Amino acid sequence: MKIGENMHVTAIILAGGVGKRFGLDVPKQFVKLAGKPIISHTIDIFEKNSMIKEIIIVVNKEYYNYLNNLVKSGHDSNKIKIVVGGDTRQESSFNGLLACSKSTTHVLIHDAVRPFIDQEIIYECILKLEEYDAIDVCIDSSDTLVEINENNEIIKIPNRTSIKRGQTPQAFKFDVIFNAHKICQSKGIQNSTDDCNLVLQSNLCKIHVINGSNHNIKITNPIDISIAEKIFQIREKKSQLLSYDDLLHKLNNKVIVVVGGSSGIGKSICEIGNKLGSVTIPLSRSNGFDVRNPETIKFHLSKIYKKYERIDAVVICAAILHRNKFENFTDDEIRELIEINLTGNAYVAKYSIPYLKKTNGKLVFFASSSYYKGRGEYSTYSATKAGIVNLMQSLSEELEDKVSVLAINPQRTKTPLRTRNFGDEDIDTLLSADFVALSTLNSIAKEGNNGCIIDIRLSDEKKGSLKYNE
Missing domain, CATH: 3.40.50.720 (NAD(P)-binding Rossmann-like Domain)
Incomplete structure (x- = not known):
């Protein structure tokens, strides 16, 4: 049996941010990188993966038409569905889940502003979904992380050997992540910045971790554009x-x-x-x-x-x-x-x-x-x-x-x-x-x-x- 043969995998790309930290006229996912918008590079990767059956893109309502025109002009619009996001990342993620077709069995949830995700990582996520109900993609932390209080004082320095930095995509069996959202909503959890955290808070299953990539950066600040351009050059x-x-x-x-x-x-x-x-x-x-x-x-x-x-x-x-x-x-x-x-x-x-x-x-x-x-x-x-x-x-x-x-x-x-x-x-x-x-x-x-x-x-x-x- 081929990997993922009995799966209907949907990729949810979260592009609902408005880019306040970026300080530009358009959200960061629409800033051009190596000649085209960042989000186009991200869409390309999932479009080319034969195991991804459909793509849901969640966007801020103000940029719905802009993204729709972008998809029609440069992508397979028959494979892509665009939906409006919510006020938080958690809401946007849930809206993406609601938009999945009834045949969806598994989902990958990915940040639009991570345009360097490897096909190998996507394949490994799908492969591990045959063993686990939830998958996170992480890399080692080369920096020491500190926890502070409201007075900006250090209260804890975790052991770095057990700390990793989370990336996306995060992969789930559809029922698991959908139920995790519903349980967390009922608990009053409304602003989680991470879907694996919702599974963890719901205590539904164990979350398996696979290795990410140092190239899979999240473009968040203006300096990240310069770093991303360099990654394109030396990748x-x-x-x-x-x-x-x-x-x-x-x-x-x-x-x-x-x-x-x-x-x-x-x-x-x-x-x-x-x-x-x-x-x-x-x-x-x-x-x-x-x-x-x-x-x-x-x-x-x-x-x-x-x-x-x-x-x-x-x-x-x-x-x-x-x-x-x-x-x-x-x-x-x-x-x-x-x-x-x-x-x-x-x-x-x-x-x-x-x-x-x-x-x-x-x-x-x-x-x-x-x-x-x-x-x-x-x-x-x-x-x-x-x-x-x-x-x-x-x-x-x-x-x-x-x-x-x-x-x-x-x-x-x-x-x-x-x-x-x-x-x-x-x-x-x-x-x-x-x-x-x-x-x-x-x-x-x-x-x-x-x-x-x-x-x-x-x-x-x-x-x-x-x-x-x-």
Whole structure:
């Protein structure tokens, strides 16, 4: 039996706040983040989860029409129902429960201003609902918490090891949370800021806790917008390798174009990809391909498509590195870095997209840890990698549901490019090109990573759990 097969799960998104602490003309859930309202990012996550059958959004009556237009223009309005909230969070939550369809068996209640909730957490909530009647999502507290009295004096400092910080979603069997609300209303409890607290006060069942995420922040104050923008920029997803058999199945006969495929990571992608049954085609200056020349890009992609009648993935590994103090760079070195690492990558992406749309394919860039913090003597290189990540993120929004766009972000890797710039280094401190290639092919095979930065760490390779270059 599949997880949640006998469940009808409804997500209730609470968006009834008016944002008094935010100090803006619109409530915080409608403030734009990475190009669209915060609440749209949150809705997207639940819309994309196949286990969520319906979505109820609870909103302040003054913004009902605004939200209704937002949903109609950018979301699946057939799956979403909007209802007016109450004067308190507790009332709004109850209104959301009242709006659920009669077939609802379980609910997830989530804050609209937590746009970074992971699909993995949602799935785990639903999985645990097969064992428990109530689920809370929490993270460890890195700060010491204190309890004070009305005179602002500390009266208690709880042991931090037993204290966690609550997040959302909170998940419940529908009857449990509905009855908890009714019991608490009868007790005169009217302003609870937490649904699990209502279950606790009602003594209806035990509440199981699962681990949340430090990225799953609640946007409450203006400074949180800046933090959220940074999370969008640096959000990474660790590469979790599929089994050898799964890779063979998913990559068999896939046509993968590897730009920069004659050496380093690109060469390893081609070699291992071929062993896994894919058709990997290296493009580089050695076979007349130049990322700086749009005409050669169009020529080679057209030639490949005519021969194989499909392109399933394009991996862009092409990059160069010059190290120097910025004032000592020659004009030609600066120009070459930008033309190959950024402009050339953009050209390849542009002319690959029409082919990838036909196969719902993958467009894979390569980032670097220097994309989120520029380093001395890497100035132009760092700037190009920051540009690559922003290009990837923009394209992932533009091409959503048509092409999956992602970036591979490996730690220091043993490649000819690195050796030329740093000389011989302790091999135990470097990733192997083969492992990075495996992780890249794994990302091509997996679903659900559009817009992600796939983080590849040395510690992952050291575990030695999987090796496919047999």
